[in-house]
Amino acid sequence: MFVRTENFRQYIKYYPVVATIIALNLIIYILTMIPVIGDTIFYMGMSVNWLIAEGEWWRVITSTFLHAGFFHILFNMFSLFLFGPELERIAGKLRFITIYLFSGIFGNVATFIFQSGEYASVGASGSIYGIFGAYAALVYYTRNTMPQLKQIIMPIIIIGLIMTFLQPNINIYAHIGGLITGFLLGLAYFSPKNILRWRMK
Known part of the structure; x- marks a missing residue:
């Protein structure tokens, strides 16, 4: 399910939304490496609670x-590369986009609500956890018909949550907020009623 065997061209063709998001993140990361310009992009775009409170809502x-370093973007984009395609295939392009974007946004909203005004953060991890949350919903609906899906997905989510609380410098509220939003x-x-409606179109 999460083993990628496509070549580069096939991956872009089959999963255009995931491929575009990965490319966009990589391009922005490269731009932030440019002296002066990169710092401006980074600090104008990062989530800073007190600036959001003053009306700079776009930061969420x-x-x-935006990503804070090479391993930060490597981990998030590898997760998206691995787990995104199947969800894009199941949910469809538009629904996948809403899961990805809204999970990231509401993860940042949760951070804004529960963290101090000085708190600042960057990263796509809220969106990544939103993907995990959407898979958890799929597990809920298929628990009797596809028990093997639960065996694959739930350990990934559990390990991800454990690492959230064990690793330093992790935005816990972005992870939890993203997970709940995606779910x-x-x-x-993925409700049976909605899936039936998709198939009847």
Whole structure:
């Protein structure tokens, strides 16, 4: 399910949304490496709670496309590369986009609500955990018909949550907020009624 065997061209053709998001994140990361210009992009886009409170609301969106270092973006984009395609195939392009974006946004909103005004963060991990949450909703609906899916997905989510609380410098609220948002959207998108409606179109 999460073993990628496509070549580069096939991957872009089959999963255009995931491929575009990965490319966008990589391009922005490269731009932030440029002296002076990179710092401006980074600090204008990062999520800073007190600046959001003063009206710079775009930061809850832009910060999901910024990363603090090579291993930060490597981990997030590898996770998206691995887990994103199957969800894009199941949910469809538009629904996948909403899961990815809204999970990242509401993860940052949760951070804004529960962290101090000085708290600042960047990264796509809220969106990544939103993907995990959507899979959890799929597990809920298929628990009796596809028990093997639960055996694959739930250990990934559990390990991810454990690492969230064990690793330093992790935005816990972005992870939890993203996970919950993805789960709720998944419950809405993957309900038997909605899936039947998709197939009848």
